[in-house]
Amino acid sequence: MEEDPTGVLVVGNGSAKRTLKAPGHLDERAQPFDEEVRRALVEPLPAGLAGLDPALAEHLWADVGAFTALADLLTPAHRVEVRYDDAPYGVQYWVLRWS
Amino acid sequence: MTLRLGRHVFADDATLMMAIVNRTPDSFYDQGATWAADAAFARVATVVEQGAEIVDIGGIKAAPGVEISPAEEKERVVDFVARVREAFPSLVISVDTWRAEVGAAVCAAGADVLNDAWGGADPELVDVAAEHGAAIICTHTGGVTPRTRPFRIEYDDVVAAAIADTVAYAERALAAGVAREAIVIDPAHDFGKNTFHSLELTRRLGEMVDTGWPVLVSLSNKDFVGETLDLPVGERLIGTLAATAVCATAGARIYRVHEVVETRQVVDMAWSIAGRRPPRRAIRGLA
Numbered sequence: 001m002e003e004d005p006t007g008v009l010v011v012g013n014g015s016a017k018r019t020l021k022a023p024g025h026l027d028e029r030a031q032p033f034d035e036e037v038r039r040a041l042v043e044p045l046p047a048g049l050a051g052l053d054p055a056l057a058e059h060l061w062a063d064v065g066a067f068t069a070l071a072d073l074l075t076p077a078h079r080v081e082v083r084y085d086d087a088p089y090g091v092q093y094w095v096l097r098w099s
Numbered sequence: 100m101t102l103r104l105g106r107h108v109f110a111d112d113a114t115l116m117m118a119i120v121n122r123t124p125d126s127f128y129d130q131g132a133t134w135a136a137d138a139a140f141a142r143v144a145t146v147v148e149q150g151a152e153i154v155d156i157g158g159i160k161a162a163p164g165v166e167i168s169p170a171e172e173k174e175r176v177v178d179f180v181a182r183v184r185e186a187f188p189s190l191v192i193s194v195d196t197w198r199a200e201v202g203a204a205v206c207a208a209g210a211d212v213l214n215d216a217w218g219g220a221d222p223e224l225v226d227v228a229a230e231h232g233a234a235i236i237c238t239h240t241g242g243v244t245p246r247t248r249p250f251r252i253e254y255d256d257v258v259a260a261a262i263a264d265t266v267a268y269a270e271r272a273l274a275a276g277v278a279r280e281a282i283v284i285d286p287a288h289d290f291g292k293n294t295f296h297s298l299e300l301t302r303r304l305g306e307m308v309d310t311g312w313p314v315l316v317s318l319s320n321k322d323f324v325g326e327t328l329d330l331p332v333g334e335r336l337i338g339t340l341a342a343t344a345v346c347a348t349a350g351a352r353i354y355r356v357h358e359v360v361e362t363r364q365v366v367d368m369a370w371s372i373a374g375r376r377p378p379r380r381a382i383r384g385l386a
Contacts, residue, residue, distance in 0.1 A: 016250055023250040025163035061250060 010070045014038075014092025016061035022090020024061045033060055034092040037067070041096055042080055046071040062092075074098060102313055102352065103280040104153070104191045104234045105211020112375055114347070114366050117153035117193060117355040118146035119319065122175045126160040128320050128332055128357055136179055143183050147190055149359040155214055156180060156205075157195035161290075163246050169200045177204045184209030193236070197245050199223035206231035214355075216287065216317075217245040219268050229276030236283045236315055237268035241291030249291050257296040258303045261286040262310060269312050283353060285315040289323050297323035301342050304349035316346045317355035319362075340365045348373055 014037055015030035016023045022030075033056060040048030050071040057064045084095035102109040109115060120142050124131040133139040143154050158175035159167045167175075180192055193212035194205040197220045202213045206227060213228050215221075218240035228235040239261040241252050254260045265284035272282050286307055288297040300307075307314050318324065324338040325331060336358055343354060343362055347369035356362045370376035 020163075023248045025248070 008073060010066045010073075012063045012066050014062050014064075014087070014094070016091040018087045018092060019090035024090075026090075027060055029056065030060050030062075030092075033057070033062065034087070037062070037064060037092075038085065038094065041067075041070075041094060042082060044074045044078060044080060044098065046075045049074070100311065100313055101280050102234075102283070103278055104193075105232065105281075107152075107189070107191050107211060109152070113352070114370060115153055115191075115353045116146075116149075116151040116359050116363055116366075117155045117191075117315070117353050118142075118149075118151035118359050119355060119357055120146070120154045120156045121160070122156060122158050122179055123160045125164060126157070127162060136182075139179060140182060140186075143187065143190075146359050147187055150363055151190075151359045153191040153193050153212065153353070154183065155193040155195050155212075155355055156183070156210075158201075159196070159246070161216060161246065163248065169198055172196065172198065172201050173204050176201070177208050180205045180210050181208040193234075197221050197224065199227045202227040202233075203231070206233050212236065216240075216285075216290065218242070218264065218287065218290070219271070220245050225272040225275040225277060228272065228281070232278075232281075234281035234283065235272050235277055236285050237265045237272060237312075238285040238287040238290065239264045240287055243291045249289075249293060252291055252293070252296075254296065257292065257299055258286075258306050261300060262307055265307070266310055266312065282312060283315050284310065284312040285317060288316065288318055289321045292323075294323040294326040297321070298327065301345050304346050304351060308350040313352040314346075314350070315353035315355060316343070316351045318342045318346065319355060319357045336361065344369045350375075 014034040017027035017030040020026045049067045052064050078098035081097040101111050120139055121129055121133050122139050124134040133142045156176055158172040176194055183192055192210045193214045194210045195214045195216055196202055197215050197217035199221045202224050212234040214236040215224055216238055218238045269282045269284055273279055286300045318339050320332055320335040320339055324335045328338045343365050347366045354362050371378055
């Protein structure tokens, strides 16, 4: 990463096991897991992002690896704008902007 | 190449209709219409009447869902195979299963073909085919676990991957003792593939045919047709037949289908255009 970046794009997604028709079928743990991620992203809670369970994320087909880097970037607190928060096709996506 | 499907032999210019018969309560196309044994049997009688050479009997839907044990799967298909065998001695009976245990039971009951839609997930299935003199369908799934949906799978070259995997599977079957003329390869549209992959496999099917192994295609009403035309299940027949025509022109030998009559006409027409089948009659301008 550049020393003084003007902006950072962090790409990931929540679980792909949110519904019966989801790519990974339904896993009951997916919704609570995504809720935990959502709270950490929206508050934001850097410690919560850093502390996401990678094994559970992998099991739930959630691509949250890059969110660990996000944890550092979000300290100290930022203003958060939630532009999208939904799970179409059984996959949880967010579009958020921190400034 | 001459095809030997269990008890049955077909000339090397023959195309074959494999009609899908679901002994499931939840398959995507018929939603359990032939779940009851008598309804499934009536479906067999109908497709035989329509000219299908093969029935493909399945006890587990491909999509994720309630886990079906080997015992439950056998309960659904074994006695049914025996009943069909007795009623239709000249019909080729294929069973759609990836499990060796189920394969052995259905072969004992009279099945001719093991259609392994999950690409060799159970390594012992080839031994069962060899032991019973059954044919085997070797599919490409990109290595996914049975009954899972594809999720952002990437290939450098999906056709090369399909050829490499199905030919390797075919050679493994050969080494296990399955007769060369009883081995068929299938690129398995939509299995471990997105719509772009399935379209490319269709476009380049000739490369699979060029391997020399007989090719089966299973296109019927699948999602790649539905997504290409943005049409739901139930409105995909015309798109299916367009894909069928392309595969027939390329030289596919076996067509796994819901609609036998329509597919037979398309395949016959395409084979005649390709110069592999004479017209049924040719009087016009010649009499």
